[in-house]
Amino acid sequence: MRRALLSLFSALFLFTSISTSFGLTPLESYLRSKSLADPSALIADMADGKIILDSSSETIRTPASLLKIISTTSALHYIGTERRYTTSIWSTGKDGVYVFQGGMDPWLTSDVLRAQRNNQRYLPYLVAQANTNKRKTLTIYYSSMYKKDLSDLALYLRKKEKIRLTAIPLSISEAQARSKNQISSMTSEPITTMVSHAILWSVNELSDRLGKEAVKKVGNPLTPEGITKTFAATLADLGVDSAGLYAEDGSGLSKANRTTSRTLVSLLMKIRNEPTYQSIYDGLPVAGLTGTLLKRFSTAPDAVGHVHGKTGLLRTVASMAGYIEVNDKEYAFAIIADQIKPGSSAQLSARKTMDEMLGTFVREHP
Numbered sequence: 001m002r003r004a005l006l007s008l009f010s011a012l013f014l015f016t017s018i019s020t021s022f023g024l025t026p027l028e029s030y031l032r033s034k035s036l037a038d039p040s041a042l043i044a045d046m047a048d049g050k051i052i053l054d055s056s057s058e059t060i061r062t063p064a065s066l067l068k069i070i071s072t073t074s075a076l077h078y079i080g081t082e083r084r085y086t087t088s089i090w091s092t093g094k095d096g097v098y099v100f101q102g103g104m105d106p107w108l109t110s111d112v113l114r115a116q117r118n119n120q121r122y123l124p125y126l127v128a129q130a131n132t133n134k135r136k137t138l139t140i141y142y143s144s145m146y147k148k149d150l151s152d153l154a155l156y157l158r159k160k161e162k163i164r165l166t167a168i169p170l171s172i173s174e175a176q177a178r179s180k181n182q183i184s185s186m187t188s189e190p191i192t193t194m195v196s197h198a199i200l201w202s203v204n205e206l207s208d209r210l211g212k213e214a215v216k217k218v219g220n221p222l223t224p225e226g227i228t229k230t231f232a233a234t235l236a237d238l239g240v241d242s243a244g245l246y247a248e249d250g251s252g253l254s255k256a257n258r259t260t261s262r263t264l265v266s267l268l269m270k271i272r273n274e275p276t277y278q279s280i281y282d283g284l285p286v287a288g289l290t291g292t293l294l295k296r297f298s299t300a301p302d303a304v305g306h307v308h309g310k311t312g313l314l315r316t317v318a319s320m321a322g323y324i325e326v327n328d329k330e331y332a333f334a335i336i337a338d339q340i341k342p343g344s345s346a347q348l349s350a351r352k353t354m355d356e357m358l359g360t361f362v363r364e365h366p
Helices: 002-023 026-031 064-079 112-118 123-130 147-161 172-178 191-201 204-217 224-237 261-271 275-283 344-364
Strands: 040-045 051-055 086-091 097-101 137-143 164-169 182-187 307-314 317-326 329-337
Touching: 026 051, 026 344, 040 261, 064 191, 064 204, 064 224, 064 261, 064 275, 064 307, 064 317, 064 329, 086 123, 097 123, 097 172, 123 147, 123 182, 137 147, 137 172, 147 164, 191 204, 191 275, 204 224, 261 275, 261 317, 261 329, 307 344, 317 344, 329 344
Parallel strands: 097 137, 137 164
Antiparallel strands: 040 051, 040 329, 086 097, 086 182, 307 317, 317 329
């Protein structure tokens, strides 16, 4: 009798499991996988806004680098698409003493390979234009420049040119007062080029600077409250609900950052065909082909070339948001798995599951 009951219970359990499994769509099965650990996800048709998939899309999550979509949107929204930054070097009347008058260029570099590869402006070039006597000790006063860029320049000069640089910050008026004659200058690429690069390669420092430039532009403090207020105002101007948004930076590196999949998808739908924000779409990595998605989707070949997505990764977070193109249809999506186990193995598993889920979507939505 006991054996018969056990057999009956086993059969009922198996039937229930099979029924439950059959009740799930393939996409829902991916979302319930252990590797994604109860993610938030949303997929919507760009043509009519119809929700194709919704899994906890309004729950507040840690977005990782998906926050870059919001921060770069804010930069373009408040700073504009044509903004360029000029940095110049001036004589002071004293040999070996110069002045940098900057414009807060967020994309200066002292790395020659980055300068050549990305068309970034190369700060050692200005020094070489001024230091024609090849002095080994220099003093440069500077204004409206990032301290880290001067530190990077000093490191380069010490290691490569055996030059000792002392960099001293000044106010704009103080820098102008010390300046005698302009020796040389250089002007950056437009902000749109910077945005596309930041999105394509998920460049933390550049994204953070661009987002904070927007904060300063509207006069808010560079605090979490000021950053959040600026980003929320951008979303409000675009008609996007920012409920739950909290931002401590413009890069997404802080684990305290918060938003929802619904906010991200709504934003992606709003900016897709707006010329002001075209550089965000232009920078989105393409599955299996470019940027941070170059080596992704090896187990989901159906998605290669069809997904334009911004990736995100922290210790316990794997995320992606962007667009899925299937024939003449386009969908906006966001997936945030912010409860995965720490470690590279869990990260790889979560990303693989996301890739395969999106591959399945492409295959099943001709």
